[in-house]
Structures are given as C-alpha cells and as structure tokens.
Amino acid sequence: xxxxxxxxxxxxxxxxxxxxxxxxxxxxxxxxxxxxxxxxxxxxxxxxxxxxxxxxxxxxxxxxxxxxxxxxxxxxxxxxxxxxxxxxxxxxxxxxxxxxxxxxxxxxxxxxxxxxxxxxxxxxxxxxxxxxxxxxxxxxxxxxxxxxxxxxxxxxxxxxxxxxxxxxxxxxxxxxxxxxxxxxxxxxxxxxxxxxxxxxxxxxxxxxxxxxxxxxxxxxxxxxxxxxxxxxxxxxxxxxxxxxxxxxxxxxxxxxxxxxxxxxxxxxxxxxxxxxxxxxxxxxxxxxxxxxxxxxxxxxxxxxxxxxxxxxxxxxxxxxxx
Ligand SMILES: [Zn+2]
Numbered sequence: 298x299x300x301x302x303x304x305x306x307x308x309x310x311x312x313x314x315x316x317x318x319x320x321x322x323x324x325x326x327x328x329x330x331x332x333x334x335x336x337x338x339x340x341x342x343x344x345x346x347x348x349x350x351x352x353x354x355x356x357x358x359x360x361x362x363x364x365x366x367x368x369x370x371x372x373x374x375x376x377x378x379x380x381x382x383x384x385x386x387x388x389x390x391x392x393x394x395x396x397x398x399x400x401x402x403x404x405x406x407x408x409x410x411x412x413x414x415x416x417x418x419x420x421x422x423x424x425x426x427x428x429x430x431x432x433x434x435x436x437x438x439x440x441x442x443x444x445x446x447x448x449x450x451x452x453x454x455x456x457x458x459x460x461x462x463x464x465x466x467x468x469x470x471x472x473x474x475x476x477x478x479x480x481x482x483x484x485x486x487x488x489x490x491x492x493x494x495x496x497x498x499x500x501x502x503x504x505x506x507x508x509x510x511x512x513x514x515x516x517x518x519x520x521x522x523x524x525x526x527x528x529x530x531x532x533x534x535x536x537x538x539x540x541x542x543x544x545x546x547x548x549x550x551x552x553x554x555x556x557x558x559x560x561x562x563x564x565x566x567x568x569x570x571x572x573x574x575x576x577x578x579x580x581x582x583x584x585x586x587x588x589x590x591x592x593x594x595x596x597x598x599x600x601x602x603x604x605x606x607x608x609x610x611x612x613x614x615x616x617x618x619x
Pocket of ligand 1: 310312451479501559
C-alpha cells in the first residue's frame, strides 16, 4: 500500500474561505457550526454548495481572523504532504471592516510566514459588479509577484455566463496577469468555450468538457490543464456518484490532469483522502499521482527554478517508492 500522505503533492485549486478549520469556526462562534460549513455529500447543485461559504466569509473580516485562517491552512497543507499550493479567495467578500488593500496584504503577509510556499490567486466573483471585479484586476497587478500570482473567476457558473467577464480577462491580459477560470464546473458549453477563446492555460474543474467533443479536442490539443476536484464535483451534483467521475476517461483521452480538494472544510476532505478515493475507485498508481503533481507544477505560477526544484522532489520520491 502506497503511503499517499507522504507523497509530495501540489494543490492548485483551493479556496481559503472553504478551508478554514472546523474547530476554529466552532470556537469563534461558540457552537457546533458543522451543518453551516460542511456541504452535504449530495447538494442539489453548485448554488446550494455555495451557501456553505456564508459563515466562513463572515469570519474572515478581520486581520486577526484572516491571519489565523492562512496560518492554520498552511499547517494543514504541510501535514497533508503538500509542498506547494495556490490558494484563492475573493477579496471583495472580506471588506466589511477592512479595505481591499488591508485584506490582500494581510493574506500575503500571513502566507509568507506560513509552513509551505503558497501563491495567492485573487478571485473575481460572478455575481459582483464590473467595477468591483475591475478593482481585483488592478490590485492583482499591484501585488503581482509580491505574493499574488494570478486572478480567477469564481461563483455561480450556471446563472452568470463567462462571456459577461470577457472584458475583465482582456484587461488582465493587457496587464500581463496570469489567470485561470472556473469553467465547466457545471454543464455550460459556453463557459468552457469562452475560457478557451481567452487562451486560458488552466480550467478550474473543466470536467464538463467531457460532454462537448469539439472543446475536448481543443483541451487536449492545446494542452490545457484541468484543475479537477472529484469530491466537490459529486457534491455539486454535476456527477451523480464518485465512480462515474470522468477523471480517468479525461486522462485516457489525453487531458492534462491535476487533483485538488477545492475546499478542505466545505468538502470535508484532505488531498491525501482524495488520492485514496481515486486509488480505490480508479486504480490510479503512484506514477499517476506523481504525474498529476508534475502537471500541476508545470502549470503553476512558480519560477522556472522553483518548478525544477519541486519536480526533483517528486521524481526522487517516485524513484525510491516505485
Ligand atoms: Zn473552486
């Protein structure tokens, strides 16, 4: 049996607000908040899953709480065998007391003092205004390479088309800000097509591409990385059950895969547990997992030198353990 906990991992798709320790929130609210922050194994849809973020977001309104969430998450990642992560959050959701700059600087500073190297992705949100989302592009430009590595678009994909945000991503491109896009987290052909037309190199989830042959061919030919989060996909009900997840089919079709939790608390899972479920369900081997992690490193926003250093850690682990 492979020790999947020790396997050096890279996680590219991880939300800060969905990954606050349950005990931290229980302590803060002085009650058991499990039902408010952990999604059911099977929600009706993504929209229902997203209701579990209200309480964590209300917690993340002070410097102290933001710092605590970041430090604890970095510790949890280290304990899970993660050697590099890109953590994303939507600064506009954390400004009931703090300014946007204070929010971003607090998160940058906390992760700098954390347990592992972390790159920060700033999310625009689908139900926010153009002007508010534009602020995120401008701030990503300001803090790029100072802790922030990219921007993203998150939220209710079924009800807010990706085409509404095309001009914002064009602005990001003008400013040379790297980006990834949540697209194909629900069955929205338009969403994936717009993301590919914007020349994204990574798709957040992207699994719905399995249903659209022309787009699937583009994803394979253009070597787009899929940030796949299997447990989350079952909870949001795009997939009926884990064994029907298309991750293996996508891999066999030639897609580049990375494996992620999406939300450690809302989805109640660690990356090690996600690997264990994948190994048990799809017979993925240690080589497969190492390849998923090498894909993740190659598509991360680490420097070339750091990429080589992390790839070496994984190939050496594979040499000893295969
Ligand atoms: Zn996500």
